[in-house]
Amino acid sequence: MGNVQEKFNEFQRGLGTDISPTWRDLAKADSKPVPGFLTQENAPNLGTAKIPVDRYTSYDFHRQEVEKIWKRxxxxxxxxxxxxxxxxxxxxxxxxxxxxxxxxxxxxxxxxxxxxxxxxxxxxxxxxxxxxxxxxxxxxxxxxxxxxxxxxxxxxxxxxxxxxxxxxxxxxxxxxxxxxxxxPDMNGISLAEHVGSMDKHFQNWPLDKRFSLWHIQKKINANWKVTMEAFLESYHVVQTHPQALSSVAEHGTQYDIWDDGEAHYSRTITPTGIPSKHAKNGTALGAIADVWALLNALRADVANTLPSDIHDRATISEWRRKTMKEMTGADYSKLSDAEMLDSVQYFLFPNFCPWYGEGLPLSYQFRPDADSPDTCLFDIWMLIRSPDSGAAPPAPKTIKLGPDDRFEPHIGAMGKIFDQDDENMPFVQIGLKTWPGDPEGLTMARYQESRIRHYHQILMKKLSQP
Ligand code: FES
Ligand SMILES: [Fe+2]
The missing domain is CATH 2.102.10.10 (Rieske [2Fe-2S] iron-sulphur domain)
Known part of the structure; x- marks a missing residue:
């Protein structure tokens, strides 16, 4: 027993409380069966090495990425x-x-x-x-x-x-x-090899049976990795998105990492519908309910506001199953609370984040937008399940935003969250240029920032290839 406890302490994966359990514990208490691949944990201990700063700021490093990553x-x-x-x-x-x-x-x-x-x-x-x-x-x-x-x-x-x-x-x-x-590499691996076994995770969640409610693309004055890393952990929610703490238990997030041949992918599952242990104002579901209302707004005749007397995950999920069914005609009755509520975000190396579940049906991509380490393009799609009968609406035109444009006027409550993230990224880039800290580089948490460390390890492996 002592040994088991020591092993767990040696590498602790999340920290729950009675009010805010970890996702692992919530999955056990789900009102429906949670699919096995979601509860399967894969969190290797990748250590605590620093991340060198020049990976974000150096033109030479950027050119290596162009040659070894973006062209291949x-x-x-x-x-x-x-x-x-x-x-x-x-x-x-x-x-x-x-x-x-x-x-x-x-x-x-x-x-x-x-x-x-x-x-x-x-x-x-x-x-x-x-x-x-x-x-x-x-x-x-x-x-x-x-x-x-x-x-x-x-x-x-x-x-x-x-x-x-x-x-x-x-x-x-x-x-x-x-x-x-x-x-661009005509001699490169196939797309199937690139996606690898991540494909299995989406077998019962066909992203091709979804349509874009919106596609928004923003130019951001920060390195593509600085920008992407703001979305690979939930650790920043406490300070960056305080309005979400009453409904997002960021500290109970589960982080998983897989390498499968040429496919390198990872995942976060962030509990939603319960308060963070850092929440000061109880269990109000305001921020996340606003986002869900936005999804339901597709059909004006469907009540899209979460009733204020609903607080527990099982009842919120049931409300979402019902309203989503009214909206799309699809059957949600077998989906677990986790699939109806939680933020389940995958990352496929080097730069693509498809999401799983109805909690937040987004997808992201990040890339350099000029011959420079200092700017990038961030693409976001909101993907709604297509109606079971009849045609899905045609794709909307991409909304293109410049560095000073805000998301909120275009995509409402969801935009407010991205604007908060965007208030950090350019200032990270500025700070990195005069980094006064440990000469070896940035400090990353062992578990909560492990997905960042993982993709850096793959990145360095690719850059060292001939
Ligand atoms: S026709 Fe294209 S460069 Fe002359
Ligand atoms: Fe964020």
């Missing part, structure tokens, strides 16, 4: 429904590169380097719909939507140009969970 990995471009019809296309920029992804036939996507093969102008400036061809704005060289050179003026003067050789330069393209991915 699978990355999300958009949802399939954002390019729903033949000729619809999406311009995807990462670091100093630009790619063009097009629905080239009803069930076919193609992706190319977005560069004209005459003298190198960026071929397409903006995403768009229904294109029959892509014409360069400089000298009018024109490619069809399958990437074949279709026409160019003065062909008589280009004896060395033939259409076959001048097809747009392709990159790998694939889909998973309703997302369109590309990988």
């Amino acid at each position: 990995t699978w990355q999300v471009v958009c949802r399939e429904d954002e390019i729903a019809n033949v000729g619809d296309h999406f311009v995807y920029n990462v670091a100093d590169m630009s790619f063009l992804v097009v629905r080239s036939a009803a069930n076919e996507f193609k992706a190319f380097w977005n560069v004209c093969l005459h003298r190198g102008r960026r071929l397409v400036d903006e995403s768009g719909c229904g294109a029959e061809s892509f014409r360069c704005g400089y000298h009018a060289w024109t490619w069809d939507i399958k990437g074949k050179l279709a026409w160019f003026p003065g062909a008589w003067d280009f004896p060395d140009v033939d259409a076959e050789k001048y097809s747009l330069r392709e990159v790998q393209v694939g889909t998973w969970g309703g997302f369109v991915f590309i990988n």
Whole structure:
């Protein structure tokens, strides 16, 4: 017994109280069976090593990432429904590169380097719909939507140009969970290998059967990793999102990590619907109820406000099962309280966060948006389960925000939370540039910040590869 206790103390995974148990304990008390893969814990002790600061600030480090990560990995471009019809296309920029992804036939996507093969102008400036061809704005060289050179003026003067050789330069393209991915490395691994066994976790939670309520993209003046790391732990909730403490037990969050061949992924499950042990104002569910009301607002005829006399997780879940059913027509009766309420967020190396469950049905992606370590793009999708019968609404246009724009005017209660996160990130970047602390780098918690440490370990492994 002594040994077991010592072992647990040696690596404590969360700290519960009577009022605010850990997610592990809540799962045992769930009013329905919780799927086994959610209760399966996988939290290796990754130690307490510091994270060197130059990984966030150095241009050289950024260039290594461009060469070894961004040119070689699978990355999300958009949802399939954002390019729903033949000729619809999406311009995807990462670091100093630009790619063009097009629905080239009803069930076919193609992706190319977005560069004209005459003298190198960026071929397409903006995403768009229904294109029959892509014409360069400089000298009018024109490619069809399958990437074949279709026409160019003065062909008589280009004896060395033939259409076959001048097809747009392709990159790998694939889909998973309703997302369109590309990988610039034509010799790289398949998307299935990249996703690996994380796919099993989503087998009964098909993200492709969801539609985007909104897609918002914000430019943030911070390194992509600084920004992403604000979303890989719940430890910041106490200070950054104080209004959430009455309904989010951040300290009881479960953190899990997996490596499966080429797939590297992790997960947080944050209990919702009970107060944090740091909460000062009891069990008011205000902040999270506002977010759920936002989801229900899809149908004006469905009551979307959580009744104020409901406090315990089982009753809140039952209310959500009922209102969500009224809204989508789908059957939620078998879903556990955990799946109806909690924040279950996955992370797939290097930069993609698909969420599981109805608690917060989001997805994120983070990437450098210029040839610089100091700015990034943060994409967020709110994914609602498609109605069981009838068509899902068409994808909305991406809302693009600059560094000084706020989320709240566009996405309400949810936006307020992102604005709070955004009030930290640029100031982290500023602080890191004159880091006065331990020369070895930043300090990370052993458990609550283990997902950050894990992906840094994978990142350094990739950067050391030839
Ligand atoms: S650079 Fe594109 S047509 Fe000349
Ligand atoms: Fe946050």
